[in-house]
Amino acid sequence: MGRVAIIGVGQSAFVRSYPGGIRELAFEGFKEAILDAGIKVSDISASVVCSAPEYDKQRSPAGVIAEYLGLNPQPTFYVESLCSSSSMGLRVAYSLVKSGLHDIVAVIGFQKMSEITSAESQERMGRGADIQWESPFGTMMPAYYAMYAQAHMAKYGTTLEDLALIRVKAATYGQINEKAVYRKAVTLDMFSDPANPMSGPVASPLRVGDCCANADGSSCVIVANEEKAKIFSKKPVWILGLGSATAPVNVTGRELFTGLAVARAAAEQAYKMAGITPDKVDVAEVHDCFTIAEMMAYEDLGFAKPGEGKDLIRSKETYKEGKIPVNVDGGLLSKGHPIGATGGSQIRTIVLQLRGEAGPMQVKDPVIGLVHNIGGVGLYGNVTILGRE
Amino acid sequence: MDDRFKRFGTVSFTAVTKTNDFISHLEAGKVTGTRCRVCNKLFFPPRADCFFCLSSDMEWFPVSGKGRLITYSTLRYAPVGFEKDIPYTIAVVDFGEYKVFGRIAKDIPEDKISIGMELEVKVNELPNGQLNYVFCLPRL
Ligand SMILES: [Zn+2]
Numbered sequence: 306m307g308r309v310a311i312i313g314v315g316q317s318a319f320v321r322s323y324p325g326g327i328r329e330l331a332f333e334g335f336k337e338a339i340l341d342a343g344i345k346v347s348d349i350s351a352s353v354v355c356s357a358p359e360y361d362k363q364r365s366p367a368g369v370i371a372e373y374l375g376l377n378p379q380p381t382f383y384v385e386s387l388c389s390s391s392s393m394g395l396r397v398a399y400s401l402v403k404s405g406l407h408d409i410v411a412v413i414g415f416q417k418m419s420e421i422t423s424a425e426s427q428e429r430m431g432r433g434a435d436i437q438w439e440s441p442f443g444t445m446m447p448a449y450y451a452m453y454a455q456a457h458m459a460k461y462g463t464t465l466e467d468l469a470l471i472r473v474k475a476a477t478y479g480q481i482n483e484k485a486v487y488r489k490a491v492t493l494d495m496f497s498d499p500a501n502p503m504s505g506p507v508a509s510p511l512r513v514g515d516c517c518a519n520a521d522g523s524s525c526v527i528v529a530n531e532e533k534a535k536i537f538s539k540k541p542v543w544i545l546g547l548g549s550a551t552a553p554v555n556v557t558g559r560e561l562f563t564g565l566a567v568a569r570a571a572a573e574q575a576y577k578m579a580g581i582t583p584d585k586v587d588v589a590e591v592h593d594c595f596t597i598a599e600m601m602a603y604e605d606l607g608f609a610k611p612g613e614g615k616d617l618i619r620s621k622e623t624y625k626e627g628k629i630p631v632n633v634d635g636g637l638l639s640k641g642h643p644i645g646a647t648g649g650s651q652i653r654t655i656v657l658q659l660r661g662e663a664g665p666m667q668v669k670d671p672v673i674g675l676v677h678n679i680g681g682v683g684l685y686g687n688v689t690i691l692g693r694e
Numbered sequence: 695m696d697d698r699f700k701r702f703g704t705v706s707f708t709a710v711t712k713t714n715d716f717i718s719h720l721e722a723g724k725v726t727g728t729r730c731r732v733c734n735k736l737f738f739p740p741r742a743d744c745f746f747c748l749s750s751d752m753e754w755f756p757v758s759g760k761g762r763l764i765t766y767s768t769l770r771y772a773p774v775g776f777e778k779d780i781p782y783t784i785a786v787v788d789f790g791e792y793k794v795f796g797r798i799a800k801d802i803p804e805d806k807i808s809i810g811m812e813l814e815v816k817v818n819e820l821p822n823g824q825l826n827y828v829f830c831l832p833r834l
Contacts, residue, residue, distance in 0.1 A: 428773035437711060438739040441703020442784055442797050442826065443769065443776035451767035452786065459765075459809045509768040509804070556786050557738060557793040562765050 307531030309402050310541035311691065312409075313342025314653035316524040319486040319641035322419035323521035327361050328373035331415045334523035334646065335374050338411070342527045343537055346374065349527070350407040352381040353397050355390035355414040356645030359429050360421060370413060385645075387433045388594065389680035390414060391524060392648035392687035396547050398528040408530050414650075415523040416643035426519055433681045435555040447516050447595060448508035449556070449682035454597035455510060456562035461612035465510055468596035469496040470618045472503075472514050472638055475593065477624070479639025481665045484650075486520040486641035515596040520641030524649025526656075540660045545673070546579030546690035548572055552683055559683075563612075565598075567686025568605035568677060575675075575688040576607075583607030586629060586690075587671030588658045590651035592679040593636040602677050603631070606688070630668045633658075648678040652689065659693040703826045705775040712742035715754065720825045725815050727792060728752040738792040757794060760812045760832050761787035768804050778821075787813050787829055799828040 315337025317323075323330050331354075339346060352374070354367035363369060371381035386393040391414030398410040418426055427445040434444055457463050476491035495503040496514055503514030534541040548571035553559055559566065576582060583606060591606070593599035603614035608629050617623050623631040634640055634654040637647060655674035657663045676689040697709035698717040719726040727738035732749035738757060743750045766785035776782075783798040794815060798807060813829040820826060 422774075424772070424774045424777075427771075428775065431773050432707065435739075436707040437699070437702075439795055441706050442795070443704055443772055443779055443782060444784060445769070445771075445773045447771075448767045448769050448784055452765040452784070455767060456765040456809065506770040508771065511767075555739065555795065557795050562786070 309399050309544045310529050310531065310534035310538065311526055311544065311652065311656050312529045312534050312538040312541055313338040313344065313527035314525070314656045315341055316484060316646065316650045316653050317522050318484045319520040319522040319643055321486060321520065323417055327363060327366060327415055327417050328370055330417055330521060330523045331370045331413055332373060334415070334525040334649070335411065335413055338525035338527050344409065344527065346376065349376060349379060349409050349411045351379050351401060352376050352411045352413055353384050353394040354381060355384045355394040355412065355649070356416050357385060357387050357390060357433070360644070361417050370415070376411070386685040387680035388592065388642070388644050389648055389678040389685045389687045390645045391526070392652070392676065392678035392689060393549070393685070395526055395528065395648065395652060395689060396549055396687065399544055399547060402528055402530050408533050410528045412526040412528060412649060413523070414525070414646040414648060416645040417521045418519045418643060419521050423519065433684070438555055445508070446682060447511050450595040450597055451508040451511045452556070453562055453601065457597060457601065458510065460563050461615070463600060463615050465496070466493065467615040467618060468515055468600065469493050471593065471596040471599045474618065474624060475632060475636045475638035478633045478666055479635030482635045482640055485635040485639050487518050487635070487639040511595060511597070517594045517637040517642040518639070520643045522641060522643035522646040522650065524646040524653060526649050526652050540693065542656045542659050542691050542693055544689065545692045546575035546577070546581070548574030548578070548688040550574070550686045554681070554684055564601045564605045565679060565683035565686060567683050568602060568679060568688065571686040571688040572606050572677070575690045579690040579692070581673060581690065585673050586675045587673050588633070588655065588668045589629060589631045589675040589677065590634070590654050591631055591636070591677040593632055593638050594642055594679070596638070598679065599632065599636065606675065606677055625666065625668050633666045633668060648676070648687065651676045651678055652691070655691050659691060701825055704779055704820055704822065704824060706824070713740045716740055717825065719754065720817050720827065723817050725757040725817060725827045726754045727757055729755050736791045738794055757789065757815050759789065760814055761789040761794065763807070763809055763811045763813055764788050764793065765809060766798060766807060783807065785829055787815070797826065797828050799830040802831060
């Protein structure tokens with residue numbers, strides 16, 4: 306059985322409010338990926354459509370999106386694991402291709418969040434937790450991650466300034482990523498200025514500046530078997546490792562509050578499958594839905610020991626020139642986080658990095674890249690390791 | 695239709711569950727979990743079915759005694775439906791054999807909350823007539 310490659314990637318610009326419907330939004334990432342892969346739409350033998358439900362009114366979005374993209378009569382279906390939906394879609398596409406059932410599969414992620422208000426969006430995301438036993442207390446994603454931040458700070462001495470440094474880094478790269486929703490600089494001063502919106506309290510200890518930007522967006526990843534990859538692609542990027550894990554939805558079922566058990570488990574699987582150790586990773590995209598999430602990712606992925614993530618950001622080792630560049634495309638914090646499109650966008654960034662095509666965000670000569678994509682609050686964890694020849 | 699569970703929390707998203715007696719226990723001033731009669735495993739939140747031994751033979755037990763605060767967060771921005779409650783503090787408290795997720799009582803100021811502190815649980819009636827439970831300082 307041959308290897309499985311990514312031969313094309315695309316994404317729409319991530320924007321506050323997309324002036325079109327979900328099918329038109331999906332078209333943007335899809336078109337870029339098709340052109341990137343140099344294939345015809347009819348070369349795709351199946352599609353996997355990924356998003357989180359209830360942001361728009363369409364039920365079973367795979368059907369309308371496949372129709373709009375000209376993907377009939379090939380099979381299509383919907384894959385959902387909240388914010389990690391399109392990494393889960395990649396996992397499914399890998400197995401469809403590896404099994405020999407299909408030769409080229411498109412993983413299409415999308416989310417149009419702007420049809421509802423921010424408070425409605427918090428309620429929707431909150432209902433990605435346990436609606437029977439947790440949501441009636443008024444939960445939302447920032448508050449769950451805030452509980453992890455509180456525990457991490459208490460145990461390891463991580464500071465609010467350490468968290469702010471992660472936001473500052475994200476904004477450094479968001480400014481040079483033309484697809485990012487937030488293109489402005491962020492400074493530490495903004496967090497200490499009570500008049501600045503960035504310092505506004507959300508859920509203690511997290512502030513507005515610690516939270517990612519909601520966005521509308523789409524992404525697309527074209528996955529192919531080795532034979533097709535060699536026909537179509539001069540620079541195929543190979544899927545070397547896949548890891549995936551779950552944790553109890555209800556926080557009462559969890560033991561760890563200073564890291565995400567799903568990320569640790571998924572990373573261990575992915576490293577083992579790829580046959581590498583964390584120090585071999587040259588560039589990474591991690592799920593920084595909140596600043597604390599990136600801090601925990603450093604530790605969960607083995608880039609730092611537990612409690613030492615703060616040293617990486619203080620010494621700027623996760624900047625582009627550092628030992629392990631992380632989220633040098635702006636991350637979810639600045640590039641934006643259109644739930645179902647996020648994983649595909651992270652994969653796109655790593656593929657472009659490995660092909661040497663990341664423009665002003667390019668890190669020096671990476672060979673192996675990693676994507677860490679989390680759904681819910683450490684509910685679903687996916688880690689993907691990619692490599693070039 | 696037994697829809698007692700709609701009374702749980704500021705906004706309930708569930709009405710019908712096999713654990714509806716939990717609400718009657720709240721009305722009687724008790725916070726309860728379930729214990730599997732076959733394998734003795736304790737569950738909080740309560741469940742109707744045991745995933746260890748697949749039994750559905752459960753009995754109720756009261757959540758009592760002191761737990762330790764694992765972590766918490768005070769919300770100053772709320773999801774739709776909870777705006778009137780802010781600020782409020784959510785928390786996870788470890789009672790040894792099980793953990794409990796809920797809110798910390800409003801009469802404990804935020805600067806008096808610290809990880810590791812001892813807390814008890816008690817039933818709380820919300821201004822809109824709904825019921826939940828909150829963590830409070832242990833009675834001396
Ligand atoms: Zn049992």
